[in-house]
């Protein structure tokens with residue numbers, strides 16, 4: 001069966017072409033353009049409309065300050081140079097609402113923040129930027145949490161490292177999906 005529309009086919013092509021770019025160049029979308037991307041990426045399924053997320057941009061010398069926070073958290077004497085790998089880091093924060101867990105449990109709220117980050121990465125890729133989502137245990141440390149001004153109920157889910165596409169961008173390579181990825185329920189339901 002064919003796609004219904006050309007638009008659908010085009011979107012599928014864009015989605016399939018997305019690839020994380022471990023190395024990016026020195027340019028990055030400015031605040032205005034980024035805000036436009038975020039307005040689009042923010043249109044996600046969100047149980048209860050809680051918007052349980054926020055994004056924090058880190059540019060220029062603030063990346064060095066983050067490197068210092070990472071060093072403080074790791075007990076290193078020198079600042080981490082990892083944040084310098086891209087001109088723009090977009091920290092993804094889940095602003096969880098424990099008071100709403102009865103309606104939208106924690107995992108649903110985390111899912112919303114992840115949807116936004118994924119949409120943003122897709123849009124960045126579609127508009128010709130490179131990005132890569134990076135995280136690690138460091139996101140749970142006091143120094144790094146404080147750097148992003150996290151409240152107690154918030155969780156840092158890592159950073160999108162954003163910059164211009166490298167000369168030779170990484171292309172999407174994904175093994176074919178296994179048969180189990182999409183099956184009719186009558187093939188999977190257990191009798192018990």
Ligand SMILES: Cc1cc2nc3c(=O)[nH]c(=O)nc-3n(C[C@H](O)[C@H](O)[C@H](O)COP(=O)(O)O)c2cc1C
Nearest residue numbers: 018019020021132133134135136157158171172173
């Ligand atoms: C929440 C999250 C955190 C990640 N953290 C890291 C990381 O710290 N280091 C890393 O090399 N890849 C990390 N990845 C994986 C990369 O972002 C990327 O998906 C991976 O390199 C595969 O490339 P692809 O997206 O082109 O398939 C993370 C992915 C997610 C979703």
